Amino acid sequence: MWLHVGCAQWTHPAWPQPSREKLRAYASWCNAVESNTTFYATPSRAVVANWAAQTPPDFRFVVKLPQVITHERRLTNVDTELRGFLSAIEPLGPRNHAVWIQLPAAFSPTDLGALAAFLHNAPRDHRYAVEVRHRAFFEDATASANLERVLARAQAEWIPFDTGTLFARRPTSFAERDAWMKKPRVARRTRVLTGHPIVRYIGRDSVEETVDGWSYLVDLVVHWISEGRSPTIFLHTPDNVEALNLARRFHATVAAAVPAVAPLPEPVEAEPPTLF
Template identity: 65%
Template sequence: MRLHVGCAMWAHASWQGRLLPGPLPPRERLRAYATWCNAVEGNTTFYATPTRATVESWAAQTDPDFRFVVKLPKSITHEHRLTGADELLRSFLEAMEPLGARTHALWVQLPGSFGPSDLGVLAAFLHRLPRSYRYAVEVRHRAFFAEERSERLLERVLASRDAEWVPFDTTTFFAGPPTSDAERDAWAKKPRVPRRSRALTGHPIVRYLGRDATERTVEGWRSWVATVAGWLREGRSPTVFIHTPDNADALTLARRFHDEVRSRVPDLEPLPEPMPNEPQTLF
């Protein structure tokens, strides 16, 4: 039984010297992060496919049980809209190979314009993908949340490939007006869709966006604590990513979420002990 938790990134300026040792060279930051959390969103791959050497460095900095949920490049999902991108996909998969089993799922985040009429394209794309990976799909078109028929059609497409539907829960964030620059920036960028909490597979993935105020973030995730605890009791292995607009405390919040679930499921394996935020010395 295992719950993976993590953040949207493994390096954040405000973490260095406060939560993580700092300053750390780029090739040591993931290693330090992995003592706090046991998973991470691979958002950087959305913007460009990394070199194989870079991915080898990610593998070298993490234990075999650490997990990445790696986003497909936008050149595949947004520019080509899943068609005519076989060579781009091949290059991406070759670059990801060094992660091995650390790749929890390949994450297909689709643009808000990708709607029910595009489901045939999604189905064809998923069925061309290699069977050696799990897949998770995030949609943002409102029809998938507002129309039962569209929701069921999408679930059918995902079930045919044993792919998960990734909810991005922003309901707590949009429950009140923004109160900081970071919240105002996120207000204009984040999707507004209803909360969805139905798992399709044994490996559900949740993205949760809270507020910069810790108490509001924690209050907003209460239903997720109950849902995730229930999934664990059912034998599922969920992954939860905690976001806030500024992400300054996302590391501690991810661990707190894990602790709250573990209080309900005592057999849950604990997270590793965090690396001290100051380098150890001999004297």
């Protein structure tokens, strides 16, 4: 049984990491990562091959489509860009868990035709997962059902970004205020569509509040694993200082309830600082 956990990045100044091969070090702490850098530009195959070389075959990348596809072209007339991107990430092999289609907040239920056409034409040898931010998808039952039908036809998953804990009370730090301005305030979603659910969860600066807020998610993940699903959970905080430890803590909490879950690797020690 597998539970994959990870963060929004594989390097952070506050994390215990060596000066080189930071991804290899990160992969000794977590077994999944959100690949946000691909949103800004399609990486070269050589760069992606280096990512693969630093991670074991069972490591999961959830790679975000470039913004030219999702935000600038809004999924229309992007066949060349999509195929170029999929070719670039090919060196990941089995590590490429899902292609992450994060849509802008302005992408509304009236745009579902573009998503349906995109998923219909997308190569079938990849798994796709969609994140929407328009509030109608969370507040209007018809809009939600229509989106689910589009995703179901392509065997794609709906990625929820759970910001409930973040917005539970007013921010008390710069990082929390910044997150309040940037993160979507949408209803919590617990329904999954495939055998590979993906959830993004953001807490607060307080570790205790973050852990208290994910209790429902622990129960859900235990249930999904009992159903034979293979979930991937990404843990965020406003500044992500504690995200690495929180990801391992979440995994340990689930593993305590489901001992058959495969363990995480043992973290490698960071290199001691040198003068040269």
